[in-house]
Amino acid sequence: MKQLGSGVFVYEAIRTPKARVRRHGGTLADVPAYDLLAQLLRELQRRGLPVAEVDEVIVGTSTAFGDQGGNVARSAVLWAGWPDEISAGVVSRLCCSGLDAIETGAAKIAAGSADLVVVGGVESMSRVPMMSDNPAFATSSLLGDRTGYVTIGVSADLTAMQHGFTRAELDETAVGSHRRAQAAPPSDSIVPVCSATETLLSVDEGPRSDISVEGLAELPALFGEDPSWERVEQRLPGTTRPAVGLHTAATAPQLADGAAAAVLGTRSAASLFGRKPIAEVVGVAQAAVRSPLLTASVVAARKALDNAGILASRLDVIEANESFAVSVLLMIRELGLDPEKVNPVGGSMATGHPLGAGGGVLLVNALEQLRRVDGEYALIAIPAALGLGAAIVIRRLR
Template identity: 65%
Template structure:
């Protein structure tokens, strides 16, 4: 039933709470990226992982610069006090980085290359802002034209307009996300962040239980007059530019700080580690469309379901990263999903999208929710800039 020749099992999956950006009074703004990740590594040891058995670490980081540059995976492992023998590396695929890390780790296990691999992601957007690495595609005119790169919010507005989604549709979705996030149950898979032996954050920041449609409807749009629309007009002459724009600060993903980590392994790893698997990776896919559209997540999701040998009707949980409100709405509509199973505990427009960490974060959320509802299959999907998309199908065991 899986695209993989042999079982790829999930033995543990954890994440930090998501913290607001520094300018929003974020609690994690003074915690380094390597400390966020190291906190999870230490926690996994306390939960039963023998670190010396980990044969590789693959960590997704969108902006691999500053304290997140120079192989933050290896640095965090050493900072956490892990054995010198544990290697580590970084993958960077913009917003899809964390799911790419999980897919790459799964492939290593399935191939027989390794029996136990840690995969996840980290992003401290307070300390290493998006585009801090000055990527050429965003700043050099010829390459920008060739890649179709535009302000990501313009891409979201374009995608929503093409899909016929209205400002009201987006606002209503965001209010739903806030309400669900605020009501989300506590989880042992969310590892508190401490300082001087005192817990400073133990749940996601940002959710507004009192959010109303009237509040969100009153917010100004962000991207209606963005100069990137000129490039869109050149790239896609028949594109629909929504008058005044569609997304607002309320329907955009909140920028945030966080980390995630999962232990993937072969069936043999159960006997060597003494750990019990909680899930199975059935498929991991990547897709791309012509930028600036944000529709590749839908194609990646379809491919992942096909490779896993199931259909959307088999899904009990869908974690569609809220890379603007348009993204989950598009997945919901195109796959014919019941809204009740899509992001049942809210998502990034309420509590933040820590870029490279988001893939592992939605894996944790999906496994938690499968356990709550006694479900079997979950779909994880993330669209990214430059027309990228990624998806993973996981089965609870």
């Protein structure tokens, strides 16, 4: 068991609402990533964060390109009007980026190299589409063969097929996500996105009330004929593609724009912030499996629980990123989780997945739900392409 060397505490966590990415521009399509993040930094300052005491800002961004390139964290710090002396940097690890930014900040605090760190993530998928940076693993057939890169939906179908999940189970999971998101109570941790003259968005756009299992059954599967199945068969001998594809647009995460930010610090940072911490980070982990499997989040979750020194049965809230429906079902089955405790306010299939912001969004959700149910422990886990995964365990402080 490997625990953090010294206490790492959460003092605040906020996020923007998530906007849908639309073909001809979405609600937040005119707001660059650095502005999305800067609005949260200003809100943290309004909530009492002593900006001059911040040691560093660490931000996750999956596609570090265009508006999000050139160290969007530093751009956001300066756009927010924060002091020049605050260092800032980016973590880019695909969908794990935001959670890895949180873990990086936690590690610096645990190591004694920082007392107060702002962590989080941002992704404007309207302005910087996924894969717009033309990563080499997707453009070089040689590197693609070596890394096992496939369309992420193929990884999802492969995982569902290997573990025996049916199309009906996947559809039911998506419907449940929308229904929970629709029923989620208002949250003061969601900070409206504004222009110079008006509020642009104050609630998540994705959840739908007109969704049903019967309706989803009519949707076409998206990945059954994808050419990257050939690479799956090369990487995993004996594997054949399913006779019928399994995941659809409804059981995949929605593309979204959004940002999240949290304040981590030592116990003594309470005197700087003028408030008590709300939670402690007690376990962190990264994991990797052979790509194209989409199972690393389960491996990371087990490691994080072991590092925290607790069993899954002690969890009160689980935020398992809905990278696809199979990700949630697999986490529930493999860890023996109570489905009612998993993604209680919906997930990415309903509200969207702004890639680099995902970890921060789940942290906000976990903290809010722990408070509502008067719980103690929460697990946050995310899988990513290329066989990656990350997880953290937090303990609410009563």
